[in-house]
Amino acid sequence: xxxxxxxxxxxxxxxxxxxxxxxxxxxxxxxxxxxxxxxxxxxxxxxxxxxxxxxxxxxxxxxxxxxxxxxxxxxxxxxxxxxxxxxxxxxxxxxxxxxxxxxxxxxxxxxxxxxxxxxxxxxxxxxxxxxxxxxxxxxxxxxxxxxxxxxxxxxxxxxxxxxxxxxxxxxxxxxxxxxxxxxxxxxxxxxxxxxxxxxxxxxxxxxxxxxxxxxxxxxxxxxxxxxxxxxxxxxxxxxxxxxxxxxxxxxxxxxxxxxxxxxxxxxxxxxxxxxxxxxxxxxxxxxxxxxxxxxxxxxxxxxxxxxxxxxxxxxxxxxxxxxxxxxxxxxxxxxxxxxxxxxxxxxxxxxxxxxxxxxxxxxxxxxxxxxxxxxxxxxxxxxxxxxxxxx
Ligand code: SF4
Numbered sequence: 001x002x003x004x005x006x007x008x009x010x011x012x013x014x015x016x017x018x019x020x021x022x023x024x025x026x027x028x029x030x031x032x033x034x035x036x037x038x039x040x041x042x043x044x045x046x047x048x049x050x051x052x053x054x055x056x057x058x059x060x061x062x063x064x065x066x067x068x069x070x071x072x073x074x075x076x077x078x079x080x081x082x083x084x085x086x087x088x089x090x091x092x093x094x095x096x097x098x099x100x101x102x103x104x105x106x107x108x109x110x111x112x113x114x115x116x117x118x119x120x121x122x123x124x125x126x127x128x129x130x131x132x133x134x135x136x137x138x139x140x141x142x143x144x145x146x147x148x149x150x151x152x153x154x155x156x157x158x159x160x161x162x163x164x165x166x167x168x169x170x171x172x173x174x175x176x177x178x179x180x181x182x183x184x185x186x187x188x189x190x191x192x193x194x195x196x197x198x199x200x201x202x203x204x205x206x207x208x209x210x211x212x213x214x215x216x217x218x219x220x221x222x223x224x225x226x227x228x229x230x231x232x233x234x235x236x237x238x239x240x241x242x243x244x245x246x247x248x249x250x251x252x253x254x255x256x257x258x259x260x261x262x263x264x265x266x267x268x269x270x271x272x273x274x275x276x277x278x279x280x281x282x283x284x285x286x287x288x289x290x291x292x293x294x295x296x297x298x299x300x301x302x303x304x305x306x307x308x309x310x311x312x313x314x315x316x317x318x319x320x321x322x323x324x325x326x327x328x329x330x331x332x333x334x335x336x337x338x339x340x341x342x343x344x345x346x347x348x349x350x351x352x353x354x355x356x357x358x359x360x361x362x363x364x365x366x367x368x369x370x371x372x373x374x375x376x377x378x379x380x381x382x383x384x385x386x387x388x389x390x391x
Contacts, residue, residue: 020070020265021097023053023089024276025078026294029112033146033215036207038278038292039076045294049276050085052301054092056275059306061096063283064273068099070262072106073127079109083121090126104261106131106169111157112149119164129167129260131200132157137190138183141176144221145204146211158194167258169198174232175224176204184232188239197258201236202251203229233378250328250380267325287311316389319346324384332371346389353387 027046028039071093073081081089093099106129107122114132122130134154136142142150149157161168170191174184191199204224206213215221237247245253252263265272274281278292291297291307300307313321319342326333338347354370357363362376362383372380 019064019068019270020072020262020272021057021064021068021093022072022074022262022272022274022279023078024274024279024290025073025075025081026277027080028075028077029080029110029148030146031211033144033211034204034207036210037076040294043080045298046080047085048298049294050081050088052298053276054088055301056306057089057092058096059301059304060273060275063281064097064271066098068093068097068103070104070106070265071099072108072262074108077110077113078107079113079118083125086121086125086127094126104129104167106260106262108133109157109161110147110149111153114157114161116160119160123164128165129169130161130165131169131171132161134158134170134191135173136176136179137187138179141173141179141183144177145173155190155194158196162194167198168196169200169254169258169260170196172199172201173204174201174236175229177221177224179228179232181228181231181235184235185239188236192239192243197255198260199240199245199253200251200260201253203233230378237374237377246330247377248330250377267329268331269322269325281308285312287313314391315342315346316391318342320388323350323387324381327370327372327380327384327387330371332369335368335370349389350387357383357386 024038026039026049027043028035028041030041031039105127107127108131109118109122110133133147134157135145135147137151137154139151142154158168158170172187172191204212206216206223212221216223236253240253241247244255246256246259247253248259249263249267252260254260264270269282269284271283272281274288274290277290277294277297279290281288288308288310291300297307319338322338322341323333333350335347335350338350350370354363354365357376358365360376361373362379364371364373372383376383
């Protein structure tokens with residue numbers, strides 16, 4: 001079994017210093033009914049696009065410090081890359097950036113792509129962490145969501161992946177129409193039986209212009225009641241924390257040593273370089289995002305021009321983002337940090353606005369650090385919004 005580092009056993013509680021590279025692979029076999037990410041179901045331009053990803057990496061090599069701690073292939077479906085394409089991207093990264101020896105290198109994969117041959121190919125590459133899009137082990141859920149895999153492939157891919165990778169995360173979705181609490185518990189128990197060390201779990205949300213939204217409008221699918229989300233979230237937190245997982249961010253649960261360094265980089269406001277159509281970047285002051293169109297991206301990068309828009313974050317934007325992301329994590333919000341990064345005005349605002357949540361038992365305070373309590377966890381985004389500063 002490969003244990004090519006990438007897990008965080010030697011890192012500090014606030015994650016590793018240094019930057020992150022995100023690579024967006026904008027292709028999928030078929031469109032999941034709930035998905036609003038950027039992807040194309042035609043893979044005709046895949047190899048051309050990979051060439052352009054490499055070119056973008058070269059064009060932007062000076063935008064981020066030369067101490068890359070995490071690399072993340074997201075999508076779309078990165079497991080659609082073949083070994084030549086993946087190796088070309090790695091060669092470009094290692095030629096143009098200094099990557100830490102124990103960097104976490106994650107690739108998102110869908111179960112239907114993970115044959116033993118593909119897993120062996122990934123194991124032989126610098127990838128040291130797999131994030132597998134299982135979503136559910138029930139056939140009816142997978143069909144409703146139009147996932148490309150079936151429940152047998154979900155199980156088989158994990159059994160196989162475990163033979164080669166130690167650092168594995170899976171995605172599981174709750175709040176699926178028609179999903180009972182018993183079925184949700186069974187999904188979690190299946191993951192626990194397989195001894196998966198990291199689970200990312202999201203509520204199924206109905207995004208605008210998705211097939212799921214249309215089905216609900218037409219009455220073909222019954223919308224999920226708030227109660228189902230709430231109950232299944234509670235089941236999720238209680239089940240995983242009772243089995244040794246730390247609930248270290250609203251949607252993320254890890255065994256000790258298996259918290260995602262890539263996610264930490266985002267939440268802790270570290271610089272990241274986003275490569276590929278629709279990818280976002282952040283350097284501490286500016287946020288940039290690439291065009292969400294494969295052909296326009298290819299043409300623009302081919303002509304040596306970055307197809308991106310830029311926004312400078314104001315102090316208030318940065319404060320609001322800081323409060324939102326930190327409240328979702330185990331780190332919480334430190335008023336000392338607010339004072340240092342944003343100044344007295346923001347600290348006074350935070351202290352005043354958080355009072356009602358402290359009184360209601362939705363937040364708690366230990367010295368100068370504020371956390372959401374178990375009672376408030378499900379409401380954390382709403383609580384954060386109430387703490388925002390409005391200019
Ligand atoms: S595989 Fe992922 S990115 Fe592709 S359509 Fe499904 S959810 Fe969206």
